[in-house]
Every structure is written in C-alpha cells, then in structure tokens.
Amino acid sequence: MSVSVAEMTEQDQLFEYTVRLGDNCVILGQRLAEWCGKSPVLEEELALMNVGLDLLGQARMLLDYAGKVEGAGRDEDKLAFFRDAQAWRNLLLVEQPNGDFAKTMSRQLFFDCFQFLQYQKLSNSADTKLAEIATKSLKEITYHVRHSSDWVIRLGDGTEESHQRMQKAVDELWGYTPEMFDMDAVDEAMLKSGVGVDLKEIEPAWKKMVEGVLSEATLNFPELTWQVRGSKEGKHTEHLGYLLAEMQFLPRAYPDANW
Amino acid sequence: MTNPDTDIAKLEDDFQKKVDAEIRIEPKDWMPEGYRKTLIRQMSQHAHSEIVGMLPEGNWLTRAPSLKRKAVLMAKIQDEGGHGLYLYSATETLGISRDEMYEQLHSGKAKYSSIFNYPTLNWADIGAIGWLVDGAAITNQIALCRCSYGPYARAMVKICKEESFHQRQGYEIMMTMARGTKEQREMAQDALNRWWWPSLMMFGPHDKNSNHSNQNMAWKIKRSSNDELRQRFIDATVPQAEYLGLTIPDDKLAWNEETQSYDWGEIDWDEFKNVVAGNGLCNRERLQARKDAHEGGKWVRDAALAYAQKKRKREALKTAAA
Numbered sequence: 001m002s003v004s005v006a007e008m009t010e011q012d013q014l015f016e017y018t019v020r021l022g023d024n025c026v027i028l029g030q031r032l033a034e035w036c037g038k039s040p041v042l043e044e045e046l047a048l049m050n051v052g053l054d055l056l057g058q059a060r061m062l063l064d065y066a067g068k069v070e071g072a073g074r075d076e077d078k079l080a081f082f083r084d085a086q087a088w089r090n091l092l093l094v095e096q097p098n099g100d101f102a103k104t105m106s107r108q109l110f111f112d113c114f115q116f117l118q119y120q121k122l123s124n125s126a127d128t129k130l131a132e133i134a135t136k137s138l139k140e141i142t143y144h145v146r147h148s149s150d151w152v153i154r155l156g157d158g159t160e161e162s163h164q165r166m167q168k169a170v171d172e173l174w175g176y177t178p179e180m181f182d183m184d185a186v187d188e189a190m191l192k193s194g195v196g197v198d199l200k201e202i203e204p205a206w207k208k209m210v211e212g213v214l215s216e217a218t219l220n221f222p223e224l225t226w227q228v229r230g231s232k233e234g235k236h237t238e239h240l241g242y243l244l245a246e247m248q249f250l251p252r253a254y255p256d257a258n259w
Numbered sequence: 260m261t262n263p264d265t266d267i268a269k270l271e272d273d274f275q276k277k278v279d280a281e282i283r284i285e286p287k288d289w290m291p292e293g294y295r296k297t298l299i300r301q302m303s304q305h306a307h308s309e310i311v312g313m314l315p316e317g318n319w320l321t322r323a324p325s326l327k328r329k330a331v332l333m334a335k336i337q338d339e340g341g342h343g344l345y346l347y348s349a350t351e352t353l354g355i356s357r358d359e360m361y362e363q364l365h366s367g368k369a370k371y372s373s374i375f376n377y378p379t380l381n382w383a384d385i386g387a388i389g390w391l392v393d394g395a396a397i398t399n400q401i402a403l404c405r406c407s408y409g410p411y412a413r414a415m416v417k418i419c420k421e422e423s424f425h426q427r428q429g430y431e432i433m434m435t436m437a438r439g440t441k442e443q444r445e446m447a448q449d450a451l452n453r454w455w456w457p458s459l460m461m462f463g464p465h466d467k468n469s470n471h472s473n474q475n476m477a478w479k480i481k482r483s484s485n486d487e488l489r490q491r492f493i494d495a496t497v498p499q500a501e502y503l504g505l506t507i508p509d510d511k512l513a514w515n516e517e518t519q520s521y522d523w524g525e526i527d528w529d530e531f532k533n534v535v536a537g538n539g540l541c542n543r544e545r546l547q548a549r550k551d552a553h554e555g556g557k558w559v560r561d562a563a564l565a566y567a568q569k570k571r572k573r574e575a576l577k578t579a580a581a
C-alpha cells in the first residue's frame with residue numbers, strides 16, 4: 001500500500017490484512033510444490049502434497065475474499081499472478097528456499113505452529129468470513145503441526161547426520177521468526193475492531209510449542225543472533241522474485257488468456 | 260514316492276482350471292513360477308510408471324496458470340503417487356520388496372512406460388497427458404480389472420475410478436485451450452501433435468509381434484489384445500478431438516462404415532524402439548530424478564528408522580520398569 005495507514009479506509013485495512021494471510025499460503029504452497037518428485041520417501045511425497053493442497057485451498061479462499069473486499073475486480077488469480085514482489089505481503093520465512101528436507105520441516109514447524117495459534121484466535125474474528133475460513137482451516141493446520149513436529153523430532157533424535165542437519169536448519173531460519181509477531185498499524189486497527197489477532201499475545205505460546213518440539217527432538221533452542229523483518233511493507237529477500245517469475249510466467253506472458 | 264514332475268503338472272493343471280473358471284488367484288495360492296514372474300514384471304513396471312509419470316506433470320506444477328489449476332494438478336499428481344504406493348504393495352504380495360523394485364528401476368532392469376520419456380513443453384501438454392495418456396491407461400486398466408490375480412485386479416478397480424477423473428480434467432484443460440486465444444489453440448494442437456502417437460504406442464506392439472501375449476491371455480493376466488485395446492481407444496478419442504476442433508496428426512485416419520471403427524495410419528515403431536532404448540528427450544532426466552530423490556533421501560529414511568528403534572527400546576524399558 002502506498003497510502004499511509006492514517007489514510008486507509010477500514011476496507012483498505014481489511015484488504016491488506018486478508019492479503020497478508022492469503023499470501024503466506026500461496027507462497028508456502030508454491031514452495032511445497034517444488035518438492036514434487038523429490039521427496040525422500042513416497043509416503044512423504046503424498047504428505048507434502050497434502051499440506052500443499054491445504055495451503056492452496058486456504059490461499060484461494062483468502063485471496064478470493066480479499067478481492068471482494070477490495071471491490072476493484074481483482075480475483076484470486078489477478079492477485080496471485082499479477083503482483084510484483086513489493087506488493088506481496090507473505091512472511092519472509094515462507095519464501096525461504098526449500099533447502100534439504102530438514103530445512104523444509106523446520107520452516108514448516110515454525111509456520112504451522114504460528115498458523116495454528118493465529119487461526120485459533122481468528123476463528124473468533126468479528127469478520128464472519130475470516131472466522132469461517134479460520135475455523136475451516138484449523139483442522140488441516142492441526143494435522144500440519146503434527147506432521148512437521150513428528151519429522152523434526154524424528155530427524156533431531158534420529159542419526160548423528162540428521163541431528164546435525166536439523167539443528168542447522170533450525171538455526172538458519174530462526175532469525176526469520178520474530179517478524180511473525182510484528183504488529184503494525186494495520187494489525188492494531190484490525191485488532192481494535194475485533195477482526196484481527198493480537199500477534200504479540202500468541203508469541204509466548206508459539207515459543208512454548210516450538211520449544212517443546214525442539215527439546216523432544218534433542219535440539220538446542222537457538223539464540224537470536226540476528227533477525228530480519230519488513231514483509232508487511234513489501235520488503236523481501238531476493239528469493240521471492242524468482243519464485244514469482246516461475247509461478248507467474250504463463251498468465252503474464254498471455255494476459256488475455258483464460259486458463 | 261511321488262514323482263515331482265507329475266506333481267507340478269497336476270498343480271499347473273489345477274491352477275489353469277481355476278483360472279478358466281474365473282476363480283481369482285490370491286497371494287497364498289500356488290502359482291506357476293512364470294505366472295509370478297510375469298506379474299512381478301508387469302505390476303512393478305506399472306508401479307514405476309505411476310511414479311515416473313509424476314515427473315513430466317510435476318514439471319508444470321510450479322508454473323500452473325491459475326491457483327485452481329495448480330491445486331487440481333497437485334491433487335492429480337498426488338493420486339498418481341497413491342497409485343504407485345498401492346501397486347507396490349500389491350506387487351509385494353508376490354514376494355518382492357519395494358526396495359528391490361526400486362533397485363531394478365534404478366539399474367534399468369525394470370522398465371516404466373516409455374511415454375514418460377517425452378517432455379512437457381507447454382501447458383496444454385498437461386491437458387493432453389490427462390486426456391490421452393490417462394485415457395490410454397484407463398483403456399488398458401479397465402481390461403485389467405478382471406485380471407486373474409486378485410490383488411492386481413482389486414488395485415485396478417480402485418485406480419480406474421481416479422484415472423477417469425484425471426481423463427476428464429485433462430480434457431477440460433484441452434477444451435479451455437482449444438476455445439481460448441489463438442496462442443492457446445496453437446499450444447493445444449501442438450500438444451496433440453506430440454502426444455498422439457506416443458499414446459498409441461502405450462498399448463504395446465501389434466498382436467502379431469507380441470512375445471508374451473498368448474500365455475498371458477491363457478493365464479488371464481491379459482484379457483484383451485494390444486490391437487483391440489488400441490482400436491477401442493482410437494474409436495473413443497477421435498470424436499473427442501473433433502469436438503475440440505483439433506486435428507489428429509494422422510492423414511490416414513478415416514471412419515470405416517463396414518467395421519464401424521476408424522482406420523488409421525501406422526505407428527513409427529523405429530521411434531518407439533529408439534525411445535525405449537534410451538534415446539528419448541527425457542530418459543536420463545527421468546531416471547536421474549528418481550535416483551536423486553531416493554539417494555538424496557537416504558539420510559531421512561535412516562533417521563526415521565533410527566528414531567523408531569530408539570523409541571521402541573525406550574518403550575520396552577518403560578514396560579520393563581513398570
């Protein structure tokens with residue numbers, strides 16, 4: 001958004017808020033799609049796609065709703081395929097490359113726990129549509145949390161190699177997690193109107209959840225030695241541009257086509 | 260003392276009687292070694308085809324042109340993985356492990372359907388694969404639902420339902436493209452041009468050149484001949500292409516009033532053999548992708564195994580202490 005929050009209407013704020021939720025799901029779903037055909041074991045291939053499908057489903061509901069809130073004729077695909085990096089509002093965490101399976105599972109654990117707590121609150125949102133989407137998605141996310149937790153535990157408490165890889169993965173992504181709990185003016189306004197979630201409030205619960213998994217996995221709870229943020233203002237790592245270039249190429253190359 | 264030769268002859272005779280009476284053969288039943296071997300070869304090849312077949316479609320998963328198409332494609336590819344899983348399990352009932360089957364795939368000893376050695380070059384290829392490749396697979400697999408081996412037949416019944424769903428979804432993509440912009444129509448025609456003949460090749464050599472056909476028919480592993488199935492597929496598919504307004508790349512294709520089916524040209528068997536022999540555009544990539552996934556995932560599987568063992572030990576200690 002180029003306008004300052006003070007100039008934003010309530011409708012603008014709800015749009016912005018909903019797009020943030022939707023963008024996380026699109027980008028993480030896209031990252032999981034990259035695993036297709038590359039999984040360490042066939043059963044896991046199916047599980048990763050299950051999670052990816054859930055995320056895409058959530059993305060579609062959220063972006064569809066965002067488009068309707070905006071009322072400018074943009075549907076889910078206009079929003080997904082015709083925005084450049086600076087207009088995306090996904091968390092920096094979810095745009096990080098897959099890396100090895102440990103890194104993907106670490107990213108997934110951090111996000112799944114966050115999403116679980118956020119949607120728990122969001123299911124009581126004053127916005128009935130968001131509440132409905134959150135309620136509907138919560139069952140899926142409960143499974144996602146179990147899936148990523150199980151893997152982090154298995155890998156952390158598996159072999160020497162898997163333990164090292166898992167610890168490295170957790171450490172490498174740790175600095176992207178504080179951003180999840182940032183509250184900017186849009187969040188504050190949404191919270192005030194009973195629509196949005198108090199992210200600061202869920203932070204301790206998130207830490208507890210993650211800490212529980214890491215300790216069962218015999219992994220160290222990392223120290224925060226660096227942290228980055230900015231996705232709420234459209235600041236991203238360089239990885240996002242390449243992800244979008246691949247994802248958006250076809251509709252961009254043939255903008256008049258319906259698919 | 261009984262004569263082992265007469266014993267075997269008697270067993271074989273009983274086996275054939277059962278097959279002739281349409282009694283399903285189950286894993287614990289006696290079966291001729293040749294029957295078992297043929298089934299292992301065919302079923303594992305089928306399982307490998309499901310898994311390798313995920314790759315050409317996966318090639319467009321990150322580039323699907325709408326969120327809905329992406330989700331539908333992801334679900335389709337996931338189905339194929341499920342088919343693979345299901346078929347590997349069914350094959351394991353014959354006394355071979357999934358690891359052994361993987362080894363055979365990776366060493367080149369076991370084959371997968373050669374159709375997957377062709378590249379997916381534009382989005383319409385995803386439509387064409389669903390429509391033609393899944394379509395040809397269904398034609399084959401409907402016949403296999405009555406296969407004499409119980410686990411295979413049951414797997415086919417389950418799988419066929421999903422495959423026909425894939426076929427409709429593929430056709431729907433083709434329809435959207437064929438009714439779309441000029442460029443989309445060109446993509447659709449280009450996809451049909453490239454996938455038509457390889458799809459016909461999926462039914463295998465002509466009956467007169469097929470090595471295993473007679474024995475497999477007698478064992479009721481096979482219920483219809485390659486040529487019959489191929490003709491059935493062509494007769495069903497040509498009107499669908501017409502409805503799309505696309506042209507099948509065969510200038511000999513013509514309706515025959517007398518046979519009430521289509522006459523058509525000839526498959527380029529040299530190309531078929533050439534691709535099977537390793538000279539398709541994607542043979543190396545497909546196999547390498549499978550090997551990379553398997554070898555690259557070894558540390559994950561090892562970890563899961565090690566963790567399961569630790570856990571079991573801990574639980575045993577707990578019960579001992581209690």
Ligand SMILES: [Fe+2]
Pocket residue numbers: 309338339342418422
């Ligand atoms: Fe399949």
Ligand SMILES: [Fe+2]
Pocket residue numbers: 309342396400418
């Ligand atoms: Fe199949």
Ligand SMILES: [Fe+2]
Pocket residue numbers: 339393421422425
């Ligand atoms: Fe299929």
